[in-house]
Amino acid sequence: MNDQQIALRPVNELRTDGGGSSLRFFIPDYQRGFRWSPLQVRQLLDDIQEFTQRKNPQPEEFYCLQPLVIKARPNAGDFEVVDGQQRLTTLLLIMRHFNERLAEKYRQTLFKLDYQTRPSLDAFLEDPSEEAANFNVDFYHLYHAITTIEKWFAERDSEVETIKAALLNQTKVIWFQLSALDNPVDAFTRLNVGKIPLTNDELIRALFLRRSSTNETDATSLQLQIAYEWDQLEKALQSAAFWYFLSNEPGKSENRIGFLFELAARAEGLAPGAEHDAYGIFYTFNQKLKMPGTTSEGEWRKVKQLYLLLEEWFEDRVLYHMVGFLVSQGMPIIEIKALSTDCTKSAFELHLRETIFERVVGEEMPNPAEREAVRECVGNRLEELSYLSHRETIKALLLLFNLATLLQSRRSNLRFQFDSFKSERWDIEHIRSVTDDRPERHHERRRWMENSLGYLKSKQAATELQADIKAFLQLPQAEASNEVFDPLYERVLAYFHETNDGEVQHGISNLALLDESTNRSYKNAVFAVKRQRLLELDQAGIFVPLCTRNVFLKCYSPQVDNVMFWGEDDRDGYNAAIADALTDFFCGNKEGCP
Numbered sequence: 303m304n305d306q307q308i309a310l311r312p313v314n315e316l317r318t319d320g321g322g323s324s325l326r327f328f329i330p331d332y333q334r335g336f337r338w339s340p341l342q343v344r345q346l347l348d349d350i351q352e353f354t355q356r357k358n359p360q361p362e363e364f365y366c367l368q369p370l371v372i373k374a375r376p377n378a379g380d381f382e383v384v385d386g387q388q389r390l391t392t393l394l395l396i397m398r399h400f401n402e403r404l405a406e407k408y409r410q411t412l413f414k415l416d417y418q419t420r421p422s423l424d425a426f427l428e429d430p431s432e433e434a435a436n437f438n439v440d441f442y443h444l445y446h447a448i449t450t451i452e453k454w455f456a457e458r459d460s461e462v463e464t465i466k467a468a469l470l471n472q473t474k475v476i477w478f479q480l481s482a483l484d485n486p487v488d489a490f491t492r493l494n495v496g497k498i499p500l501t502n503d504e505l506i507r508a509l510f511l512r513r514s515s516t517n518e519t520d521a522t523s524l525q526l527q528i529a530y531e532w533d534q535l536e537k538a539l540q541s542a543a544f545w546y547f548l549s550n551e552p553g554k555s556e557n558r559i560g561f562l563f564e565l566a567a568r569a570e571g572l573a574p575g576a577e578h579d580a581y582g583i584f585y586t587f588n589q590k591l592k593m594p595g596t597t598s599e600g601e602w603r604k605v606k607q608l609y610l611l612l613e614e615w616f617e618d619r620v621l622y623h624m625v626g627f628l629v630s631q632g633m634p635i636i637e638i639k640a641l642s643t644d645c646t647k648s649a650f651e652l653h654l655r656e657t658i659f660e661r662v663v664g665e666e667m668p669n670p671a672e673r674e675a676v677r678e679c680v681g682n683r684l685e686e687l688s689y690l691s692h693r694e695t696i697k698a699l700l701l702l703f704n705l706a707t708l709l710q711s712r713r714s715n716l717r718f719q720f721d722s723f724k725s726e727r728w729d730i731e732h733i734r735s736v737t738d739d740r741p742e743r744h745h746e747r748r749r750w751m752e753n754s755l756g757y758l759k760s761k762q763a764a765t766e767l768q769a770d771i772k773a774f775l776q777l778p779q780a781e782a783s784n785e786v787f788d789p790l791y792e793r794v795l796a797y798f799h800e801t802n803d804g805e806v807q808h809g810i811s812n813l814a815l816l817d818e819s820t821n822r823s824y825k826n827a828v829f830a831v832k833r834q835r836l837l838e839l840d841q842a843g844i845f846v847p848l849c850t851r852n853v854f855l856k857c858y859s860p861q862v863d864n865v866m867f868w869g870e871d872d873r874d875g876y877n878a879a880i881a882d883a884l885t886d887f888f889c890g891n892k893e894g895c896p
Contacts, residue, residue: 307477307478307479307508308476308477308478308479308505308508308509308588309476309477309588310364310366310474310475310476310477310585310588311474311475311477312364312470312471312472312473312474313367313393313397313469313470313471313473313474313475314470314471316390316393316413316475317397317410317411317412317413318411318413322411323411324411324412324413324414325380325381325413325414326379326380326381326413326414326416327372327380327381327382327383327390327413327414327415327416328375328378328380328381328382328383328416328418329383329387329415329416329417329418329420330382330383330418330486331418331419332487332490333383333387333490335417335420335439335440335443336387336388336391336440336443336444336447337388337443338388338391338392338443338447339443339446340446340447340450342388342392343392343395343447343450343451343454344450344454346389346392347396347451347454347465349365350365350465350468350469350473351458351461351465353365353468353472353473354461354464354465354468360574360575362573362574363472363574363575364472364473364474364575365468365472365473365474365575366473366474366475366476366575366579366580366581366582366585367389367473367474367475367476368386368389368475368476368500368580368581369385369386369475369476369477369478369500369505369581370383370385370386370389370390370475370476370477370478371383371384371385371386371478371480371489371500372384372386372477372478372479372480373479373480373484373486374479374482380416381479382486384480384486384489384490385489385490385500386475389475390415391415391444391447392447393469394412394413394415395444395447395448395451396451396469397410397412397469397470398412398427398448399448399451399452399455400462400466403462417440420440421438421440421441423444426438426441426444427444430444430445430448431445432445474585476500476505476581476584476585478500478505478508501557501560502560502563502564502580502581502582502583502584503557503559503560503563504557505581505584506560506563506583506584506587507532509584509587509588509591509598510528510532510598510601510602511525511528511529524598524599528598528599528602531602531606532559535559535562535605535606535609536557536558536559538609538613539558539559539561539562540558542721542725543719543720543721544613544616545558545721546720546721546723546724546725547616547622547625547626547629547720547721548561548612548629548635549561549629550629550630550632550724552725560583562605562608562609563583563587563605564583565608565635565636565639566601566604566605566608567582567583567586567587568636569608569636569639570590572586573585573586573589587601611639611642612635619709619715619717620651620709621647621650621651621654622717623705623708623709623717623718624651624654624655624658624705625638625654626705626718626720627658627701627702627705628654628657628658628661630698630701630720630723630724631661631698633657633661638654641653641654641657651890652890655667655887655888655890658702658888659679659888661698662683662695662698662699662702663679663680663683664683664695665679667679667888671888671889673885673889676885676888676889677881677882677885680881680884680885680888681881683699684699684810684811684877684880684881685809687699687809687810688808688809689730689732689808689809689812689813690808693730696730696810696813697729697730697815699810699880699884700730700810700813700814700815700849700880701723701815701847702884702887703849703880703883703884704718704815704847704848704849704850705718705887706883706884706886706887707848707849707852707883708848709887710883710886716848718847718848719845722845723845723847726817726818726819726845727817727818728815728816728817728818728847729815729816729818730813730814730815730816731813731814731815731816731820732807732808732812732813732826733812733813733814733829733832733853733854733868733876734800734807734812734828734829734867734868735795735800735826735827735828735829740788740791740826741826744779744782747782747787747791748775750791750826750827751771751774751775751790751794752775753827753831754771754794754798754827754828754831755768755771755772755775756831757828757830757831757834758771760834764797767793767794767797770790770793771790771794774786774787774790794828795828798828798829798830798866798867799866799867799869800828800829800867800868809873809877810877810880811873811874811876811877811880812868812873814849814850814853814854815847815849815850816832816836816850817839817846820832820835820836820839829854829866829867829868830865830866830867832854833854833865833866836850836851836854837851837854837855853876856872858872858875858876858878858879859871859872859875859876860874860875
C-alpha cells in the first residue's frame with residue numbers, strides 16, 4: 303500500500319541526520335547538472351529577504367519552498383533526488399557562504415550532494431576558482447552562483463544574520479518522499495518533461511493517504527476508502543456542467559479536487575502566511591493534521607460534506623440558477639456558503655435574491671418586497687443603463703433575465719448551460735446596428751457588405767441593391783472611397799429600416815447576449831443578418847441563450863409585422879419583458895407578490 307511520506311522541513315533539518323552526520327543526496331544520471339542562472343539565485347535570496355521584512359510577523363509564519371521529491375536508498379544510506387536539485391544545490395551554496403563568514407570551529411555541518419556521473423562537488427567547493435569553472439560546465443554555473451551569492455550579501459552586510467536565521471529556521475521545504483514501489487525515473491519524467499509541478503492536491507493526497515494508525519488493517523482500510531472516494535469526487539468535478547456551475551475558470555483536465563480543498567481550508571481559515579503562497583492550501587492541511595485530536599478521516603469527512611452541499615445546490619433547479627449567477631459575477635463560493643449558514647432553504651433563497659438584487663440593481667431590495675416597489679426599482683435601473691458606460695451591469699442583467707425566464711415555469715426542467723455560456727464566451731452586442739458606428743477600414747466595410755449581400759441573396763430580395771453591393775465589392779481599395787461607400791451604406795440601412803433614431807440605440811432594449819464568434823464576424827450587422835446567423839446556430843444545436851433566441855424570433859414584440867426589422871415597438875416589448883421577468887424573480891413566492 304502507499305508508504306509515501308510528506309512533511310514540512312526547515313532548511314536547517316536538511317543538513318544532518320539524527321546522529322549529526324551530513325545528510326547525503328544522490329543526483330542520478332538522468333538529471334542534468336546545476337543550471338540555475340544568477341537571476342534565479344537572486345530571486346530566491348530576494349524572496350527570503352522580503353519574508354524577513356514583512357509587517358507584523360507572527361512566530362508561526364514561515365517561507366515555503368517548492369517540493370523536494372526524493373526516494374530513500376536504504377542500501378546506500380542516502381536519498382535519490384527526483385525533483386528539486388536546483389533549489390537544493392542553491393541552498394547548499396548559500397549555507398556554504400554563511401560558513402565562509404565564520405571561523406572554522408564555528409562552521410556548521412552541511413549536507414552533501416553526490417553525482418552519479420559527474421565529479422564530486424567537495425573539491426571544487428573547497429576552492430571555487432574561475433579557472434576550474436572554465437573547464438567544466440557544472441563548475442561554471444556553480445562558480446557564477448557562488449559569486450552572485452557573495453555579491454548579494456556584500457550589499458546587505460547588516461542583514462546577514464537576520465536572513466540566515468530566516469533561511470535556516472523559517473524557510474521550509476515540502477519533503478515529498480516516494481514509496482519504495484515508486485519508479486523515480488517515471489516521477490522525474492512527469493515532473494520535468496513539460497515542467498509539470500506537483501500541485502497542492504497531489505501533496506494533500508499524500509498527506510491523507512499516509513498511514514496514521516498503528517493498526518495495519520485499519521490504516522489500509524482507511525487508505526483504500528479515501529483513495530476510492532477521492533477518485534469519485536474528482537470524476538464528479540470533471541463534469542463540465544458541474545464545474546462551470548462552481549467556477550468561471552476552465553480548470554485543468556485533471557486534479558480539479560483542489561477546488562474543494564481550497565474551499566474547505568478557507569472555510570476554517572488558512573494557516574498564517576498561506577494566503578499568497580503557491581502551496582498554502584497544502585501546509586494549511588499539514589498544520590491541521592498535526593493538531594491534537596485531528597485525524598485524516600475527520601478532515602476528509604469535512605471535504606465530503608462540503609462536496610455534498612455543492613451537489614445539493616447543483617441538483618436543486620432554483621439554487622442552481624441563483625448560485626450559478628453569483629459565481630458568474632465573481633462572488634466566491636465561500637461567501638455564498640456563508641449565506642446558507644444556520645438557515646432554512648427558503649431563507650437561503652431569500653438571502654440569494656437580496657444579494658443578487660443589490661448587485662444588479664445597485665440598492666437594497668424593498669422591504670416588504672411588494673411587486674410595484676420591486677418593479678419600479680428594476681424599471682428605473684433598466685432605464686439608466688447604457689452600453690457605453692454600464693457594459694458589465696447590462697451583461698449581468700441579461701444573463702439574469704435568461705435565468706429568471708427559465709425559472710418562471712416551475713414545471714420546466716430546463717437549466718441554463720453555464721458551461722457553454724462561459725466556455726464559448728458570450729457577451730453583449732446590439733440587436734440592430736448602431737448607425738453612427740459605421741465600419742471604417744476597407745476589410746471591415748467589405749465584410750459588412752458581404753454579410754448584407756448574403757442575406758439579400760438568400761431571400762432573393764432587392765436585386766438592384768444586390769447589384770450595387772456586388773459592384774462595390776469588386777472595386778480595388780483605392781477606389782472604394784467614403785464618397786462611394788457612405789451612400790451605399792445608407793441605402794442598405796434604409797432598406798432594413800435602421801436609420802439613426804438617437805440614444806435608444808445604446809439602451810438595454812437594443813442589447814442581447816451574443817457569442818464571441820458572431821460578435822466578431824457580424825459586428826454591427828443589421829438585425830436581419832444577425833437574426834439569420836443566430837437561428838442557424840440554434841438549428842444546428844449550438845447553444846444560444848433562450849432570451850437571445852426569443853429576441854431574434856421577436857417573441858417579445860407586441861406584433862410581428864416584419865421579421866427583418868427591429869423597431870421601437872419591438873424594443874418597448876423587449877424592455878417590458880425584461881422588467882417583468884426580473885420582478886417575478888425577485889418577488890419569488892414572498893408575501894406581497896401575486
